[in-house]
Amino acid sequence: MFAGMPKDIVCMWFARLPSDRVLRMRAMDVPFVLSLREQNAERIYCLNRTAERVGLQRGMALADARSFCPDLVVHPARPDLDRRFLAALRRWATRYCPWVSRDGVDGLVLDVTGAVHLWGDLAAMLADMQAHAARAGLGLHLGHGATRGAAWARAHYGATPQATLEDLDVAGLRVPASVVVGLQRLGLRRIGDLEKAPRGPLARRFGAELMMRLDQVMDRHPEPVTPEQEPPHFGVRLTLPEPVGLCGDVMAALARLLATLCQKLKAHEAGARVIVVQLRRVDQASQQITLRLAAPMRDAARMLPLFEREVTGIDAGFGIDQIRLEAAVVEPLAHQQLGSAAATRTPDRLSDLITRIGTRIGLENVQRIVPADSHIPERSFQILPAAFSPPESAARGTHPRPLVMFDPEPLNPTAMVVAGPGQTNTGGACAPVDGADAGQGPRISGQAAGAADSPPVVAAGPARLIRPAPPERFRWRRMVFHTGRAIGPERIAPQWWDHCEGWQGGMRDYWRVETREGRRLWLFYTPQNPDWFVQGEFL
Amino acid sequence: MRDMTMFPLRAGRVHEVCGPSAIGFAAVAAAQTASGVLYIRERWHTEQIHPSGLGAILPPERVLLARPANHTDALAVAEEALKDGVLPFVIIGISQPLNLREGRRLQLAAKAGGTTGLCLIAQNMGSNAAETRWRASPVFDRAYADSTLMRWEIIKNKSGTNGAWHVRWDAERHCMHVVCPAPE
Numbered sequence: 170m171f172a173g174m175p176k177d178i179v180c181m182w183f184a185r186l187p188s189d190r191v192l193r194m195r196a197m198d199v200p201f202v203l204s205l206r207e208q209n210a211e212r213i214y215c216l217n218r219t220a221e222r223v224g225l226q227r228g229m230a231l232a233d234a235r236s237f238c239p240d241l242v243v244h245p246a247r248p249d250l251d252r253r254f255l256a257a258l259r260r261w262a263t264r265y266c267p268w269v270s271r272d273g274v275d276g277l278v279l280d281v282t283g284a285v286h287l288w289g290d291l292a293a294m295l296a297d298m299q300a301h302a303a304r305a306g307l308g309l310h311l312g313h314g315a316t317r318g319a320a321w322a323r324a325h326y327g328a329t330p331q332a333t334l335e336d337l338d339v340a341g342l343r344v345p346a347s348v349v350v351g352l353q354r355l356g357l358r359r360i361g362d363l364e365k366a367p368r369g370p371l372a373r374r375f376g377a378e379l380m381m382r383l384d385q386v387m388d389r390h391p392e393p394v395t396p397e398q399e400p401p402h403f404g405v406r407l408t409l410p411e412p413v414g415l416c417g418d419v420m421a422a423l424a425r426l427l428a429t430l431c432q433k434l435k436a437h438e439a440g441a442r443v444i445v446v447q448l449r450r451v452d453q454a455s456q457q458i459t460l461r462l463a464a465p466m467r468d469a470a471r472m473l474p475l476f477e478r479e480v481t482g483i484d485a486g487f488g489i490d491q492i493r494l495e496a497a498v499v500e501p502l503a504h505q506q507l508g509s510a511a512a513t514r515t516p517d518r519l520s521d522l523i524t525r526i527g528t529r530i531g532l533e534n535v536q537r538i539v540p541a542d543s544h545i546p547e548r549s550f551q552i553l554p555a556a557f558s559p560p561e562s563a564a565r566g567t568h569p570r571p572l573v574m575f576d577p578e579p580l581n582p583t584a585m586v587v588a589g590p591g592q593t594n595t596g597g598a599c600a601p602v603d604g605a606d607a608g609q610g611p612r613i614s615g616q617a618a619g620a621a622d623s624p625p626v627v628a629a630g631p632a633r634l635i636r637p638a639p640p641e642r643f644r645w646r647r648m649v650f651h652t653g654r655a656i657g658p659e660r661i662a663p664q665w666w667d668h669c670e671g672w673q674g675g676m677r678d679y680w681r682v683e684t685r686e687g688r689r690l691w692l693f694y695t696p697q698n699p700d701w702f703v704q705g706e707f708l
Numbered sequence: 709m710r711d712m713t714m715f716p717l718r719a720g721r722v723h724e725v726c727g728p729s730a731i732g733f734a735a736v737a738a739a740q741t742a743s744g745v746l747y748i749r750e751r752w753h754t755e756q757i758h759p760s761g762l763g764a765i766l767p768p769e770r771v772l773l774a775r776p777a778n779h780t781d782a783l784a785v786a787e788e789a790l791k792d793g794v795l796p797f798v799i800i801g802i803s804q805p806l807n808l809r810e811g812r813r814l815q816l817a818a819k820a821g822g823t824t825g826l827c828l829i830a831q832n833m834g835s836n837a838a839e840t841r842w843r844a845s846p847v848f849d850r851a852y853a854d855s856t857l858m859r860w861e862i863i864k865n866k867s868g869t870n871g872a873w874h875v876r877w878d879a880e881r882h883c884m885h886v887v888c889p890a891p892e
Contacts, residue, residue: 391794472797517743518794526774526785536773538759550759552773560769563759568759569854573731653848683855687846688728705758707734708765708846708856708877 177291178394179279179330181262181298181322182310186275187215187251191244193306200238200338200700203246204231214246229439248274259397261301265294266395276324278317280394297332318343318386318392322360334386335361341582342382348375360386401437403496405429412451412488417490419448419480420473426494427469442504446476448483449491456483461532463523463556464516465500471517475524523555532556543668544661546574546679568659569681571705577671580692580701581644636660639682639692650684657681659696674698681707711740712886714840714862716740719796721839722814722825729858732765733756733844736877737826738797738843741768741792746789747802748782753777764879786825787813788801793821802827839873840865845872857887 184191187203200220202691204211211231223238235241240300251274262269266290268280288294295311302309312324312330322341323332339358340349351374357363363371363383372380384390405426413419423446427680434441442465446458458479466472483489505603523535537555540563541548549570550563657680663672683689691705717723717737725733738745745766747757760767772795776782779802782846786800793844806814806827815837827838834841841864849855856879861872874887 466876515794518792522789522794523772524793525788529784529788530774530776530781534775534777536775537759538768538771538773539764540759540768546758550757550768555772557744562767562769563763566760569761572735572758572761572765573755574758574761575755654853681854683848683853685848688849688857689846694890707761708729708730708735708858 174282175315176280177282177285178314178320179265179281179295180272180312180314180317180324181279181299181302182312182321182324183255183258183275183302183307183383184310185215185217187246187248187254188217189307190251190254192217196306197242199240199242200225201242201244201423202231202234204243204692205246205248210393214248215612225489236299245454251275260399265298268394270397271397272321275322278320278394280396284623314386316388317392318382322386335359335364337476339363342379342386343413344375344379344382344599348379351375355527356382370383386425401433402500403430403433403437403439404493405433405495406491406493408491409489412490414485414488415454416477416481419483419485419492420477422492423474423476423480423494424469426492427472430494430496431467431472434467434496434499434502435504435689438501438503439496439499440467440496441472441496442466442500443496443498445495445497446479447491448485449493450486451490452486454486458483459497459554461524461527462520462530463527463535464520465502466520468501471521475521475528478528520556543664545672546570546661548669555680569656569707570640572708574691577693577702577704579643580640580703636678636696637694639680640701643701645690648686650682650686650688650690652682653685654683654685655680674700679704712860712871714838714868714871715860716863717824717826718839719824720805720819720822722790722811722818722827722836722837724827724829724838724841724864725844725845726831726833727845729844729846732846732856732858733842733860734799734826734828735762735765736875738771739882740793740826740842741797741824743770743797744795744838745771745797745799746774746795747771747799747801748774748776748785748789750779750782750803751777753801765877765882783810787817789821790814790817790823790825791821793823796823798823798825800825800827802833805833805838806835808836811835815839835866836856837865839867844874865885 179666185324185470188201189505191203191451192201198219198222200217202216202220202225203214205214213225213227213231213234216225218229220238220241224267225234225237229572231243255274256269260270262277262279266279266281266284270278270280284591285291285294288297291313291619295313298311299309301454310324312320312322312327313333314320315324319334322334322337323330323342326337326341339352339357339360341360352363357366360383364387368380381390407422407426413422430441442462443463444460447455447459448458449455454699460479463477524532526535533554535555536552537560539551539553539558539561540552543549636658639652642649642651644650658678660676660678662676674695677693677695679691679693681689682692689707690703692701694701715737725819741743757771762768762771767813776785781801791796791803794822814825840862843857843861843863847857847859849857856877859872860875862870864870876885878885
């Protein structure tokens with residue numbers, strides 16, 4: 170119907186792509202399946218021929234499959250890796266023709282029109298494809314036709330790449346399974362049957378799509394093969410006629426390369442996050458500089474000084490004659506309105522500073538304090554790399570927290586004098602108790618509100634209610650302290666659902682102790698494992 | 709003598725502070741600037757700044773931490789940051805005494821960037837290049853609980869006299885009160 174040169178389309182179908190991808194690395198001749206969680210159960214995602222022979226099939230629940238075949242080898246499916254693998258196969262297929270596109274998750278479509286003679290004839294080309302796939306350990310079904318639909322039908326349902334189209338199953342028309350079942354009920358099992366049947370009633374019953382698919386197979390309706398665009402490659406290189414060894418020369422070469430790279434990045438509205446420079450020397454050794462940036466960037470003038478420190482540390486040997494620059498990690502970076510406002514420049518300057526510091530001490534060692542959702546003091550905040558986490562402001566809690574926190578340090582028990590018998594309170598609150606002499610003894614003021622409204626404070630059984638006041642005199646870091654005033658306690662229970670480092674001692678009663686010597690310490694007592702510790706210091 | 713002429717710390721210079729409340733002094737001094745703060749401390753220090761405790765003085769999101777591996781890296785990072793000027797206040801944890809060259813380089817970097825540097829030093833570890841040296845220690849407050857009373861003492865001053873004050877940080881109003889000049 171469409172005049173012009175007849176097309177040659179080849180469809181490649183990798184029937185067991187996911188399992189072949191795993192098994193080509195380690196061949197095994199036992200039943201093997203890949204499982205994926207679907208519809209709330211582990212199901213078979215893909216399986217090898219041995220597994221099919223013992224009666225397993227795709228979509229079967231894994232528990233059933235194991236009962237069929239106890240020595241089944243199961244691996245988790247990785248659809249993301251399968252997609253990447255298919256993308257690699259697409260690149261491989263461009264050796265046959267430039268027009269290659271992916272077809273579904275396990276197929277490729279090649280428009281080989283005008284490329285067949287390079288292999289002699291079509292049969293030789295198809296044989297070459299089969300041979301390559303077999304060598305790579307992949308099961309390949311090929312189909313050839315004048316249309317994409319015909320090639321697809323032959324690859325999936327034909328015995329040979331050039332099987333007679335009319336004899337193929339109607340499922341080869343790429344129509345939904347419900348339509349296939351409907352057609353089979355009407356007795357239309359082959360494409361040839363469908364071709365002979367009147368179109369009108371079929372279109373009314375199954376919709377226009379069925380007829381469109383049929384026309385696509387029969388070359389009455391066009392269906393192009395759209396080649397996929399190669400992803401942009403952000404790499405540039407420079408080969409020098411004479412080797413260079415001076416820092417200034419290398420920097421000048423880098424400046425040229427960076428200008429080209431940044432133009433490319435700008436065209437794709439992207440910014441580099443990691444830049445790798447490879448310096449090849451005349452003695453074939455090569456040195457590598459990796460620059461990690463605190464923010465995506467494509468400004469050559471700002472990027473160039475960041476290389477200076479690393480370039481000075483390079484051993485040039487007898488000279489460097491090839492320089493390769495690649496943006497290894499790229500992030501989208503939209504075009505920005507240029508302005509004179511200082512506010513827009515400050516984040517740039519800050520990320521430049523973070524990058525410069527990061528090249529010296531490692532980008533992950535420039536950090537930011539980010540609040541976290543936990544009542545455990547050690548876990549109520551996180552220290553995260555500043556380059557990868559935006560600043561977050563925390564709501565200030567109602568409970569006092571020290572300025573400086575360290576790992577719990579035990580008080581020296583030998584030099585400790587306990588104030589007296591432990592207080593016993595009910596209801597979780599601690600009533601103020603005055604010492605015998607207000608001027609000399611420790612004063613304990615209660616923190617009733619704090620104990621009542623916070624979830625971590627647990628009103629526990631009678632055995633756990635003993636809350637002794639902090640010792641009157643104690644020794645910490647070889648210094649002797651006298652308790653002047655103690656505020657607390659604030660009881661914090663460990664997270665029972667989560668193992669927490671250092672909380673083996675059970676719950677803690679925290680006290681703010683103002684010592685007569687001046688220092689204001691954050692003490693805690695572990696009632697389940699009676700002992701006192703210092704964990705922080707207040708302003 | 710009643711008002712502290714040397715506080716807020718003079719910009720474009722590097723100062724030093726020692727004593728048990730050195731970090732508190734640094735936080736209060738950093739709160740006098742409206743912009744970001746860089747706190748450089750070597751990686752082996754396990755002490756952490758608690759953001760809730762710090763939040764009473766200055767918002768923790770303004771603080772950037774740098775964890776260099778050794779003392780040389782710490783000084784290099786400090787010089788870089790002081791020279792850059794995008795973070796106007798740089799706190800440097802010093803673990804070895806600075807020689808005159810290192811101290812002077814920090815001073816020149818601070819002058820170039822117009823930034824304030826503050827070294828947290830141990831007792832008697834000061835550098836001759838420092839503009840001022842302070843000693844900050846907490847004081848037990850007999851009158852009020854929950855107090856933040858401290859004694860701040862200038863023990864070295866290149867452009868003025870020494871002195872000592874009792875100060876208190878007001879967490880509600882985010883300001884500092886000089887309670888009284890402390891007795892010598």
